[in-house]
Amino acid sequence: MYDLIIIGAGPAGLSAAVSAWQADLKSILLIERDRELGGILNQCIHNGFGLHLFKEELTGPEFAGRLIEMLKDTDVEVMSDTMVLDINGDHEVSLINTHGYQKVQGKAVILAMGCRERTRGAIAIPGSRGSGVYTAGTAQRYINMDGYLVGKRVVILGSGDIGLIMARRMTLEGAKVLACVEINPYSSGLQRNIKQCLEDFDIPLYLSHTITDIKGYPRVSQVVVSRVDEKFRPIPGTEMTFDCDTVLLSIGLIPENELSRAAGIVIDPRTKGPLVWENMETSIDGVFACGNVVQVHDLADNVAAEARKAAVAAARYVQDNQPHTGELTVKTAGNVTYTVPQRIHLPVTDKLVEISFRTNRVFGQCAVEVVDKDGNAVCRFKREYITPGELQKIAVPGKLLEGREEYLTVKVTEEQK
Amino acid sequence: MYDVIIIGGGVVGSAAAYYLSQHDLKLLMLEAFNDVADGTTKANSAVIHAGYDPKPGSLMAKYNVEGSKLTRELAKKLDVPYVNDGSLVLAFSPEDLETLKELYDRGIANGVEQLKLLNYEETKDIEPGISENVYGSLYAGTSAVISPWEYCLALAETAVRNGMDLKLSNEVTGIRKNEDGSFTVTTVKGEYQGRYVINAAGIYADKVHEMIGQKEFTITPVRGQYFLLDKSQFPKARHTLFQCPSERGKGVAVTPTVHGNLIVGPDATRVNGEDLDTTADILSYVRETASLSIKDIDYQENIRNFSGLRARSDRGDFIIEESHSVPDFFNLAGMASPALSSAAAIGIAAREWVLSKHPYPKKEDYVDSRRKIRFKQLSDEEKNRIIKEDPAYGRIICRCETVTEGEIRATFKTPIPPRSIDAVKRRTNAGMGRCQGGFCGERVAMILKEELGLDYDEILQDREGTVVLEKKAKEDYGNV
Numbered sequence: 033m034y035d036l037i038i039i040g041a042g043p044a045g046l047s048a049a050v051s052a053w054q055a056d057l058k059s060i061l062l063i064e065r066d067r068e069l070g071g072i073l074n075q076c077i078h079n080g081f082g083l084h085l086f087k088e089e090l091t092g093p094e095f096a097g098r099l100i101e102m103l104k105d106t107d108v109e110v111m112s113d114t115m116v117l118d119i120n121g122d123h124e125v126s127l128i129n130t131h132g133y134q135k136v137q138g139k140a141v142i143l144a145m146g147c148r149e150r151t152r153g154a155i156a157i158p159g160s161r162g163s164g165v166y167t168a169g170t171a172q173r174y175i176n177m178d179g180y181l182v183g184k185r186v187v188i189l190g191s192g193d194i195g196l197i198m199a200r201r202m203t204l205e206g207a208k209v210l211a212c213v214e215i216n217p218y219s220s221g222l223q224r225n226i227k228q229c230l231e232d233f234d235i236p237l238y239l240s241h242t243i244t245d246i247k248g249y250p251r252v253s254q255v256v257v258s259r260v261d262e263k264f265r266p267i268p269g270t271e272m273t274f275d276c277d278t279v280l281l282s283i284g285l286i287p288e289n290e291l292s293r294a295a296g297i298v299i300d301p302r303t304k305g306p307l308v309w310e311n312m313e314t315s316i317d318g319v320f321a322c323g324n325v326v327q328v329h330d331l332a333d334n335v336a337a338e339a340r341k342a343a344v345a346a347a348r349y350v351q352d353n354q355p356h357t358g359e360l361t362v363k364t365a366g367n368v369t370y371t372v373p374q375r376i377h378l379p380v381t382d383k384l385v386e387i388s389f390r391t392n393r394v395f396g397q398c399a400v401e402v403v404d405k406d407g408n409a410v411c412r413f414k415r416e417y418i419t420p421g422e423l424q425k426i427a428v429p430g431k432l433l434e435g436r437e438e439y440l441t442v443k444v445t446e447e448q449k
Numbered sequence: 450m451y452d453v454i455i456i457g458g459g460v461v462g463s464a465a466a467y468y469l470s471q472h473d474l475k476l477l478m479l480e481a482f483n484d485v486a487d488g489t490t491k492a493n494s495a496v497i498h499a500g501y502d503p504k505p506g507s508l509m510a511k512y513n514v515e516g517s518k519l520t521r522e523l524a525k526k527l528d529v530p531y532v533n534d535g536s537l538v539l540a541f542s543p544e545d546l547e548t549l550k551e552l553y554d555r556g557i558a559n560g561v562e563q564l565k566l567l568n569y570e571e572t573k574d575i576e577p578g579i580s581e582n583v584y585g586s587l588y589a590g591t592s593a594v595i596s597p598w599e600y601c602l603a604l605a606e607t608a609v610r611n612g613m614d615l616k617l618s619n620e621v622t623g624i625r626k627n628e629d630g631s632f633t634v635t636t637v638k639g640e641y642q643g644r645y646v647i648n649a650a651g652i653y654a655d656k657v658h659e660m661i662g663q664k665e666f667t668i669t670p671v672r673g674q675y676f677l678l679d680k681s682q683f684p685k686a687r688h689t690l691f692q693c694p695s696e697r698g699k700g701v702a703v704t705p706t707v708h709g710n711l712i713v714g715p716d717a718t719r720v721n722g723e724d725l726d727t728t729a730d731i732l733s734y735v736r737e738t739a740s741l742s743i744k745d746i747d748y749q750e751n752i753r754n755f756s757g758l759r760a761r762s763d764r765g766d767f768i769i770e771e772s773h774s775v776p777d778f779f780n781l782a783g784m785a786s787p788a789l790s791s792a793a794a795i796g797i798a799a800r801e802w803v804l805s806k807h808p809y810p811k812k813e814d815y816v817d818s819r820r821k822i823r824f825k826q827l828s829d830e831e832k833n834r835i836i837k838e839d840p841a842y843g844r845i846i847c848r849c850e851t852v853t854e855g856e857i858r859a860t861f862k863t864p865i866p867p868r869s870i871d872a873v874k875r876r877t878n879a880g881m882g883r884c885q886g887g888f889c890g891e892r893v894a895m896i897l898k899e900e901l902g903l904d905y906d907e908i909l910q911d912r913e914g915t916v917v918l919e920k921k922a923k924e925d926y927g928n929v
Contacts, residue, residue, distance in 0.1 A: 065845065115845040126829075130840035133832040151885040153677070153753040158727045161755065163915035167887045174891055180905050180918040205922060244729065250914030266729075277919065290849075290883075 034061045034109075035350050036343075037125050037138035039116050039291070042071020044323025045144035046099035047336035051343035052142075053106040057350060061136060062103075063127060064112040069103075070096030071146055072169070073332065075176045078197055080224070084333035095332055119143075119295040121316055140318045140346040143292055143306065144339065147285040147324040149194070155283060157189070159246030159255075168194040168282040172201065181205050183278025187255050188212040189243050191219040191226070191421075193330065195282020200229035202280075209235045210274045213257050215242040215264055218394050220284070220421045222330055242266065243279065252277055285328045292321070302370035303327045309359070310373045310385050311345035312338065320346050327372045327388065330423050334388075341386075354381075360436055365443040367391045369420075376433065376440075384427040389442055394419045397447040400426050404436045418444060451477040451614075453803055454634055454643035456621050456657055458485035460597060460789055461781050462649030463604035464796025470611035471817065472800070472809040477641055478605070478613055479634065481620035481653075482912050484872045485865060486601035488651045489784070491875065492725070492757030493673075494702055494712060495597050496689050497521075498787040499536060499589035501556025501564060508767040510559045512791035512798070517591060519793035520600075526818040527603035529596055530707035536592030536689035537567075537576060539742050540584040545693040549587045552693075556589070563590025578685045580744045592689055596707050597789055598875040602865065603819050604796075609864035610816045616641075617868070618913060621650070624661040630777065632661075645806060647779045647799055652723065652760040654768075654782035662774040666782060670758040672724060673715020674731045679750040679883045682711040690742045701738045703746070708850075708881060713739045713746065715757065727754045752883050759785035767791070769798055777806065822859065825851040846896075847889040849882020857893065861900045868901065869909040870894055870917065894918075 035057040038045045041064035049062045068074060073081070076092030083089055086098060103110070114129035119141060126135045149167040157165075164183060166174075171182045172194060184207050188195045191214040199209045212230055217240045219226050230237050238257065244266045245256040259270035287305040289297075298315035300307045305326040306314040312322050322342035323335040348354075358378035362371045371389040387402075395418040402410040410433070413426045426442075433440075453469055455462045458480035466478055482488065497520050503509035524531030540546045549566060556564045565588040572586040573579060609615050619636035624646065627633055634641045650657040655668040683705055692700025704712050716731050716738075736748060762768055762783025772778040779802050781795055788795075803809065824832065824842055835855070836843040842855030860867050860876040867873045870880065873893050880886030880893060894908045894917055905918045 065848065113844060115848070115851075117851065128832060128836065128843050128845070130836065130843035132836045132843065133829050148884045149887050151752065151887060153751045153885060154749065156676070156727075156729075156732055156748070156751055156754050158729045158732060158754070160726050163910035163917055170887055170891060174918060175922055178891065178895065178905075179922040181920040181922060182917065183919045206920075206925065249725075250912055251916060 034136060034138040035059045036061070036140045036142065036346050037123070037136060038062045038142045038144055039119070039125070040064065040071065040144035040146055040325070041069040041110070041112070042144065042146050042323065043073055043095070043099070043332040043335045044146065044325070044339045045142070046070070046096065046103060047339035048142045048144055048322060048343040049108045050099060050102045050106065051340040052347055053108055055344050055347035057347050058107070060108045061138065062108050062110045063114050063116055063125070064110070065115045067113045069100050069110065069112060075173050076197070077176050078201070081332050084331070085336050092332070116291060119291050121296060123318060139350045140320065142342050142346055143314070143319065143321040143325050144323050145288045145291065145325045147287045147328055149281070150284040150286055152281060157243055157246060160249045160252070162249040162251050164248070164252030164277050165246065165279045165281065168192070168198045168280045171280055172198055175201060175205065181207060183207065185210060185276040186278040186280060187243070187257070187274050187276045188280045188282060190214060190281060190283035191221045191237060192282035192284060193221040193225050195280055196221045196225040196229040198280055198282070199235050200233060203233050203235070209233070210276055211235070211257065212237045213241045213243060214239050215260055216240070216420070218419055218421065222422060223419070244271070246279060252279055255279055285324065287325045287328065289325060292325070295319070300370065300374055303372065307374045308372060309375045309377050310382065311377065312342035312373070313345060318349050327370070334423065360433065361439040362387060363439050363441045364389070365441050367393050367444055368442050371442050380430040380433045382430050385430055385433065386425060386427050387442060388423050388425045390423060391418055391420055391444055395444055395446060398444050399447060400424065400442065400444050402426070402428055403441050403443070405438045410436065410440060450631065451475045451641065451643040452809065453477070453645045453647060454479060454632065454641060455647045455649055456634070457649035457651055458605055458615070459488050459490040459649060459651050460486065460601040460604070460792045461784050461795055462647070463601045463608065464792040465647055465649060465781065465799035466608035466613055467604040468796045468800040469803060470608035470613045471811055471815045472804070473812050474809040476608065476613040477643060478608070478615045479619045479621055479636055479641065480615065480617050483618045483868045483909070484875070485605045485615070486598040486875060487912065489758055489760060490601045490789070491598045492755050493597060493786070493789060494704055494715065495594050495706055496536070496702070496704060496790070497593040497595050498790040499556065499564070499592040500559050500561045500787070500790070501552050501587070501589060503559065503787065505555060505558040508769055509787060509791070512767060512769070512794040513787040514560050516791035516794035517593070520595065520790065521593065523793055524595060524600065527600070527607065528819050528821045529600045529603050531593055531595045532707050533591070533593040534688050534705055536589045536691060537572060537586040538691045538693055539572070539579065539586050540693045541582050541741060542584060542695070545695055546585055548693050548695065549585065552587050561589065561591065564588065576687055576690070578743050578745070579690070580740070580742060582741055594689060594704060594707050595789070602875065606864045607816055607819055611812070615865060621657055621660070624657070626661060626775070632778070645777050645779065645803055647781060649781045651784060652758050654760060654780065654784070658772060658778070658780055658782070662772045662778065665773055666768050667763040668760050668782060669763070670720050670722065670724070671761045671785065672718045672720045672756050672758050674727050674735055674756050675712055675714030675754065676732070676735065676748065676751050677753040677755065678711040678713065678746065679752050680709045681750050682746055683709050685743055685746055686711060692738070692742060701735050703739050703743050708878065711746070717759070720758070723758065725756045725758065727756055752885055761785040767795070769795060771802065822856060824853045824856055846892050847879035847882065849884050850878040852877045852879040854896070857896055858900070867897070869911050869915070870897065871911040873897065
């Protein structure tokens with residue numbers, strides 16, 4: 033019996049392992065399906081990692097390398113090239129690797145499986161069915177891990193960060209990126225990536241546009257891009273045609289929760305990740321979750337911070353499990369699409385309860401408000417700018433939550449000029 | 450000199466091959482694409498129909514009812530995923546109930562067993578997800594779903610095991626009759642001589658026939674578009690759900706698949722040639738029409754759209770006959786639905802025709818069955834045993850469908866090894882799941898490259914020309 037089993041050794045799992053060790057858990061098993069630790073970081077050879085966690089700018093592999101180095105100073109047991117097939121409510125984990133099939137059990141479990149990319153099917157892009165359409169992450173793996181470029185003339189659909197990073201990467205490799213096409217009236221990627229990956233290379237970003245047809249067989253030869261109205265319907269007469277051999281999709285990420293679902297863990301349909309409490313505990317006692325399996329983050333640094341929270345809570349669960357007396361539900365209103373956590377244990381023991389969320393539109397001068405069930409303001413945070421492409425965070429002082437009942441509501445309101 | 454040349458490696462040609470390969474004759478299959486099962490066979494509803502739909506007395510009625518029974522046995526013998534899920538034709542008006550009665554009578558006339566007319570409550574009992582628009586249904590207990598490409602592959606593989614020569618990427622360009630009565634079939638790769646020719650060229654069957662014969666029939670490709678939904682949507686339908694044909698049209702079906710997904714479609718649109726595009730207007734038509742049967746399908750959970758082409762003949766029926774203008778040339782044409790259901794019976798008909806020409810005796814030794822390792826379905830002990838024997842079975846390549854490296858490597862030792870990423874998918878399910886090869890596609894590509902000794906720019910997604918990689922990193926592109 034392990035104290036803790038961590039599933040996944042990307043930024044979330046690695047950070048959780050290091051933090052759990054630091055929190056005095058002594059028998060920890062870290063399971064990774066790939067041969068190397070690091071997860072998707074290994075193919076993210078661009079910089080921009082580590083600014084918060086290590087106070088310096090690193091590439092993805094360097095960021096993973098730092099965490100792996102820290103792991104070497106621990107006795108965490110690592111099983112790589114190992115696939116978890118199943119988890120159950122008793123924290124039993126069945127896994128296979130080249131040594132065979134086995135079951136292991138942990139007093140606590142941390143889910144850190146990350147996410148996957150949405151595909152062409154998810155948005156039913158019509159057109160021809162030849163080769164030349166890839167998710168941005170797949171193209172990234174081909175170029176950065178195998179050394180091959182998937183195409184020469186590229187149109188990118190979606191302005192998610194991987195797509196933006198790939199726009200720059202393919203340009204640097206000599207490909208021509210003709211356009212980045214985003215159906216929303218705002219970019220879904222980080223502002224800094226819009227600047228550094230598109231604007232600096234004169235790659236046009238078409239907001240409120242989408243691909244309405246893909247032509248060419250056996251390989252893509254053309255795409256048709258149309259403007260969309262406010263209901264995302266293509267507007268006839270606005271078609272533009274691009275001659276290209278490649279379409280990269282960067283249309284969103286989906287937390288990988290097949291294991292969680294099969295285990296009976298409650299999934300929030302908005303995040304598609306486990307519903308979690310403020311300590312990253314899921315609906316099954318002693319099972320915690322962190323990183324992109326919970327919600328899609330913009331930065332690996334934030335994933336690491338969330339993982340630390342889960343690890344500390346898992347350690348506390350194993351060492352000294354204090355029962356909770358109740359809980360608050362965190363509701364959303366206005367343009368807030370979800371929050372993490374969705375629940376807060378009572379009594380509140382943390383000095384600060386962090387709540388992250390996303391909005392479904394851009395705000396200028398605005399305020400993030402937390403109100404209780406009677407409509408009383410709990411706290412209020414001013415913001416200069418909020419965009420759906422960037423995960424928002426507030427830290428509510430635990431004290432302010434004392435005596436609150438049933439639920440809180442998080443909302444964003446425009447500041448009156 | 451071959452005794453029999455089969456043109457076309459779809460399910461009909463492969464079924465003919467399966468039965469003929471049990472006889473002492475030299476058999477050749479010519480396939481235009483780089484894999485069998487790569488045309489209509491891989492893109493359809495995957496339903497083995499009960500047989501109440503075709504008009505009594507038609508070839509479709511005869512072969513469908515016989516074929517469905519044979520398919521059930523063959524699926525067992527050949528280890529092909531097959532689920533006898535039963536089907537319902539849903540009625541949406543009192544007039545539809547009348548039509549269901551006609552279908553019922555037709556089914557009885559065709560010799561279909563396990564048919565039953567159900568009212569709304571009875572329908573709702575066995576299919577809880579149906580919408581309140583439903584008036585009643587026709588239940589067919591013998592209806593089933595199958596993995597159509599695995600079925601075809603199993604038939605063709607078994608024929609190869611029995612000595613059939615299979616020439617892939619051999620599109621037929623000409624056929625001529627020799628003085629001795631034999632045929633010379635010319636392909637893009639070479640010339641082959643044969644005593645008898647079986648034409649199973651799908652949507653090209655009329656063109657292949659007219660390479661040597663007179664115009665006797667016309668094939669029109671009729672395209673159907675589909676949604677393939679994630680396993681999360683599988684519980685929404687327990688049976689294959691058809692809609693009652695009416696002035697609304699033939700309706701679209703919602704059907705579970707043997708792989709645990711849900712398929713929604715198809716429409717029926719005449720197209721020119723091999724037009725496999727999907728289109729926004731038809732996809733939304735399919736979605737809306739299907740909502741009449743089941744309301745709450747979540748299309749956010751769609752993982753793939755695809756099109757298939759029905760090879761519809763101008764006779765409105767199958768064409769299973771010797772050419773009127775060319776002796777010793779047998780047409781298996783007009784293979785629109787229910788061709789998949791009928792394939793096995795049509796295969797037997799093709800064999801009978803050949804034997805009527807020349808009584809080739811049965812071989813003393815032949816293979817007619819197959820077993821396949823599906824890691825996911827093994828017990829814990831079996832998993833352990835196979836990993837001990839070959840550690841590659843302990844490495845999962847496709848996470849969504851739990852497909853191991855061992856299974857993928859094993860396909861390269863089968864009688865018809867894969868030549869593309871999608872060919873690996875058809876043999877192992879790798880890449881068939883919710884991430885659609887997002888993770889495993891690259892890994893499969895690298896295994897393919899290694900196993901076949903390919904250069905990077907020879908890695909194919911599917912058919913010839915569907916190249917995946919264009920350039921090595923750090924190489925100069927020139928102007929793009």
